[in-house]
Amino acid sequence: MASINIRSVSKTYGKTLAVNGIDLHVEDGAFVVILGPSGCGKSTLLRMIAGLEDITSGEIAVDEKVVNDLQPAKRGCAMVFQNYALYPHMTVAQNIGYALKVSGIARRDRDERVARIASTLGLTHLLDRKPSQLSGGQRQRVAMGRAMVRSPGIFLFDEPLSNLDAQLRIQMRLEIKRLHRELRTTSVFVTHDQVEAMTLADKLVVMNGGRIEQAGSPSEVFRKPQSRFVANFLGSPPMNFLPATIDGSGRAVIGGNLVPWPQLVFDLPRGTRIELAFRPGSAVVAPLDGASAALPFALELTEDLGTEHHLHGKVAGTAVAITLPAGKNIPATPFAIAIASEDMHAFQVEGGQRVAPSRATPETIMKHGAAA
Amino acid sequence: MASINIRSVSKTYGKTLAVNGIDLHVEDGAFVVILGPSGCGKSTLLRMIAGLEDITSGEIAVDEKVVNDLQPAKRGCAMVFQNYALYPHMTVAQNIGYALKVSGIARRDRDERVARIASTLGLTHLLDRKPSQLSGGQRQRVAMGRAMVRSPGIFLFDEPLSNLDAQLRIQMRLEIKRLHRELRTTSVFVTHDQVEAMTLADKLVVMNGGRIEQAGSPSEVFRKPQSRFVANFLGSPPMNFLPATIDGSGRAVIGGNLVPWPQLVFDLPRGTRIELAFRPGSAVVAPLDGASAALPFALELTEDLGTEHHLHGKVAGTAVAITLPAGKNIPATPFAIAIASEDMHAFQVEGGQRVAPSRATPETIMKHGAAA
Amino acid sequence: QMAEAITEPVTISFYNYNLASAGIGREATLELIAKFEEANPNVKVEPIGAPSNEVLSRVQADMVAGLDVDVAQLVFRDLIYAAEELGAQPLEDVAGDELAKHALGFVPAGLALGEVDGKTYGLAYVFSTPVMFINRDLFKQAGLDPDQPPRTWEEVKTAGKAIAEKTGKHGFFPGAYGPTDGTFVYQSIVMSNGGGKVRDGNTLTFADKDQADAVAMLRDLMDSGAHARIDVGAHMDTFQSGNLGMFLYTSAILNRMESAAQGNFELGLAPMPSFGEKPTAPTNSGSAVFMFSQDPVKQRAAWELMKFLTSDEAYTIITSKIGYLPLRPGIVNDERYLKGWLEQNPKYRANLEQLDRLTPNVAFGGPNYRQVENMMKDAMTEAVFGSGDPRQVLKAAQEQAQPLMPAN
């Protein structure tokens, strides 16, 4: 186990700035997930930690020792690749044992350690197969085994589950979590799947365009996204964004006349354009009675997912999706939706930063009516 | 638009029986989704409908006309492939227009129709690009356009969304649904993603090992799975299965002594082994007070997905996952879970068929205690 | 001046093209070398075989590479180059009187064959002259008398036409064109028409009147149908397969023609045809041996080898086994040497007759001599096979090639 310190690390490929001044501390034994859209520099960052890619500027330290110029194998990292990158011509046992063979460990010792790892991962009966004779999940496990065999201080994962089907993905996700619990090896896990990110991370790092957008515990990132990007990126279906404008008293006005959250006051100049955002699951159905706190919802399409319904429609001309638990009946149209003000996020259109409203004085609330 | 009738169709590759006597009726204008695990014969069935694969036995009729020996293009089907199979050397316009060109339609007409399709799909500004210059979603749309251009009676989709990332997937799913709404073209859609299947299907067909396990409306299949396979396959996290044995009075006994649903009586011989199953979302937290209707839950691992929590643990030695809405606090261990008897499914271990319990007489209920 | 005698064992290299192909030429050459080594126990000969069109490059390459080249068998076209550029030793300087003594008994033109500017650089070794091979069966089929083969070009024309018309086979073909030939057949024909040569000093003269007329004559044969129009690279095959009536080519192939004819057709032999009453000028093909050694002892060894190779004994082997002409005509009627063999091979007499009129092959000088020769031969071929005026073609080529000759 080891800690990782990433200090102002950048990476350029020719003219492309793939990673742009990242600072990140990974504590000993932590499980850090790096989440971000395709091309945001996740893999590049991971590969710089691994030593597979030169660092253009900045430095990376493992256990406070700068490793910028150290060979990959000397950094005490092991890596699990997206497509597993198993050696196609070697058996499972040889795949797992290769690192040991390279480091000159005697055959007997090697076999023993491979057998131990294989039994941990339930691969014992597959040891003589070639990767091509394995299923996706089995390959994934072999890749894990290969990473584990040298008892590295750091595990690096580059989207290791993205080639698996849904069920296997859940299963392997749990397995990785279980293994981390047991081994407590510092892990950095790259993914663009937010469920994976949420469920695996001790610390979630959201990247975009080579930079870190937000880092924190998964629930913190999920519940308090610091930018529109993070807000939009986490959650499925994604958050709904309603364009709004600040009026003279600091309230957000939607579609010209709707002021659904009169109690929230933004400390922004009049006319500033912001977006109000809420998660599909935060909306509750409300009668369409013109109460200002409810937003009229024009239903267009319903999806039944078995466990819940997704309702797609429009609010003040903007496409909005809401989810309802499977038990509830879909209300007869037309209806409105209401969102608690705690569940409401706001972002500036310009720059996309989160803006926190202050609560209006009680009198104001009285004037406009009580919150749901 | 056309109807499809599949009668006792089988397909063997050498000795592999890929499709094993399938009967299926697809109504005019319906959207049928074929769902199943990898290798179950979905693609093979679809390709037989398309005419890309010979039919070993049985017959396929389109609009009551047997098409077994008809060339693919003569069957009035259009197909969207998993990797889109866009012709890499043609522009978007040429890709879409190729079918028209082949059928000898004059250039002017062709261009016009291509332009129309392109505008429907929002591809107008991309018409001169090559597929390699398109993003995943754009490629998907071009593939759709290519399928639409001949106004076929039937659309066939072979996992058309599986190469897209999560957000794009949702978006394209909605687009396909919208298009189907507009065009009402009979569609057969193959996938192994159950969310896609649930949300798109008018009729959901679950396949396994070359056979149809169950066909029906999505909610019917989801809520009343006819076999353990279907039950396990639909839903994420998947259903939980608790091994149980029938006791002398037809009740299911779990772990030797738990009888959580005393009011359900199975018409099965004593000692029959069954599995009781429930969805993770159907469980509610109950105090661990020894009431027979609640199952003691040994929590092992919690996953916070933001919108909900997944709790993984053990019930009577069997791994079980339950989901709790994000709002609820995770109870302090130890606790129990309770599942309403309506949410409970039962399957025979032997063969995996669904078994329906009869409700016990009121006296019996009295004797054992009330249901939750 | 070379050493007087060889007292220590010495090894000399001998570049030879007869060694480069299987068969009698190689066997006879190896026999000669063995006999020489037997007679000169202190001299060891290291034979190096290279095909005849490669042997000069090999010699040059080895010189560039710093290897010792002692004796080399080179074709006559390379004579001047060998003397002027490669540094062949003038034998008069090296061997002094011994040369003249050794030359006694040579055919009159013998030493002259290897002379450049009055000095002997190459000692004529194996050589032959053009003779006319005759397919007697075709003659008979065409109603001609094979015992009266054509003696003049006029007669060749008549006979050739007769064969072509009556038998549907080909009449006459000279091995004067194409990739496998030197220019000696061509030069023979040209010089037979009044003695004009292809060059005069460093001035090219192959387009002069007599010379051009000779070529025009061939063209006339061609136009009349007497001259075959065949693949010039396969003329020997055509004759061997019995499809050609008259074939003018080196006597060195006599052996091969004989064995090919066996069981297929009857082979005849005649001297090369003449222009009317003008005497023919049979030109030598084949090679001379050159000495390149610098070291006096090696020079002596080389000289001994060269002497041996051109001795009575050697020519007996060379003529009877390989079929080349004997440079020493005396041995022909000598019981100890060739008399017996000639009685068994009377055909060979046609070849011997030409020895008296032997005319040296004309080589070109200067660094670009090969290019000049190429141009000349291409022009001649085009003059015969092409459709343009032969004289014009030759003239144009001569003008093109002249600048490549050394300045006078």
Added chain:
Amino acid sequence: MTTSPNTRRFAAHLVMIGLSALAIFPVYWMVQTSFRPESEVFSTALWPATPTLENYRRVIEVMPIFGILWNTVLMAAATTAAQVVTGLLAAWALVRWRFPGGRLAHSLIALSWLVPFQVVMIPNYVLATRLGLLDTIAGLVVPNAAAAFAVLVLYNAMRGFPREVVEAARMDGAGSLRTLIEVVIPNLRAPIASVSILCFISAWNEYFWPLLLIRKIENSVVQIGLQFFMSQEGNDWGLLMAAATLASLPILLIYLVLQRQVVESFMKSGIR
């Protein structure tokens, strides 16, 4: 347009039978001529009237043909091995690293393909002589120990090899040479086989360089051996064909035995 698949298949068979016949007929002709006695050499019958082994007897008699074949096998095998090894190493350098000068090296290797052999022939001869390689098999191999063709093909094959697998080996601590030998090469069998076959064929058929370098018939290779039956003074057809048959036979036999593997290795090699 309306031809059924069966008619088309039939037509394909017809065309292919014709082309195959055209492809092998000259080889057949060579072989059958080698069985003709001299008097029959120019007959156009499809099979000799009186087949004889005389030509073979003579070839073996006048030339150490088996020694020569052995030399050729040795030379071709060594050349192939050298070209494949240098090719693998160079290709690996170009695939594994991006480094200043890499593109230059790549172009230098590719361009060398265009240098006519005749330009470098004499300097090479001089050098070979200085190095004592004259008249040796080694002399035939050394100057041909690297071939642009081999490097380029192997480069392309390696580029198609998943980068992650190579990186996995790096993570496992394998050095670059070890990675090449233990990870990359075992997975490049098909392209290596294809390249080897082509290198072997071209080495086997090499003519100009041995012609210059080899002096003694015992040290010779088959292509030069063939020259032995050709001269200004006519060709010995029967012997030549017998020798040519003997010269082609080993490689032809190897090919016939391995034909399927050869074809397959090409199909899998990704030489495209």
Added chain:
Amino acid sequence: MSHTAIATSMPIATPRLPRITLRAFEPWLYLAPALAVLIVWTYVPLLEAFELSFYQWNMLPRSQPRYVGFDNYLNLLNLPDMQQAVINTVLYTVGLLPLSVGVPLVVALLTAQLTGPARNLYRGLIFVPMIVAPIVAAIVWRWLLNEDHGLANQWLRSFGFDTIGFLRDPDVALWTLVWITGWKLIGFSTLLFAAADSAINPSYIEAARMDGATSWQIVRDIRVPLLSPTILLLSLMTVLFGAQWSFVYINALTGGGPLRSTTNVYYLMWEYGFKTMSAGWSTAAGMLVFLVFGLVALVCLALMKKLAVYDD
């Protein structure tokens, strides 16, 4: 699991500078064998050749090189046959393309629809010419094509046609050589095409079938365009090496004749340059060939990048 193994296997960091230089050096170590061979045996001679091409010299130590400027080049370019040779070179290339690209493409596409052993058998047989030594091929073909005793003409005669002077007739000889050259190549190209064809993703063809394309249309619109990288590669090779490939046969069979009809640049260079004893001529010829074909290669490569469709 113990972590001591890792801890102990982590070495003390070695000083920074030497490691960097060593690493920068590493690829060169791998390139060294190939580059050394090529530099020693190709490029050094080539540079020497470049210098020599401005001299008149026969390389013998006893004679002095004489500087002649561009004379050697001019002499070569002014050769009487140069124009013909250039035209012929183009003809060879044009003539070879159908054999090195066209026929193999057709054969590969035809055999693709055959299955089982027949396909491999055909592909195998058609490869045989590739392994026949060029000199043997030349001899046997000369024989088969001879007007008097050749089988081809005998067959022509027996079917009542006129004989053809395959190597004798100036109008035909070049095409005969083209055929012999191409005959050796068909099998190789066929294998390459077959390999490329089998690598085409079948879903393109299925998509075209769904679009209603006939098999001919699929060939024309889908398979051939997708084979364009191979087509272009083989065309490039033909353009660059066609002259060299045919050289052996010109040299062995016609010597550029009849009437210069079969000479090409490469042969002409050989005839007047390499074969002669003058280092100036031969090196100038070599430089000319190298430079001209080098330029052609660059142009072709640029063209290829533009035209080829890569499916990735």
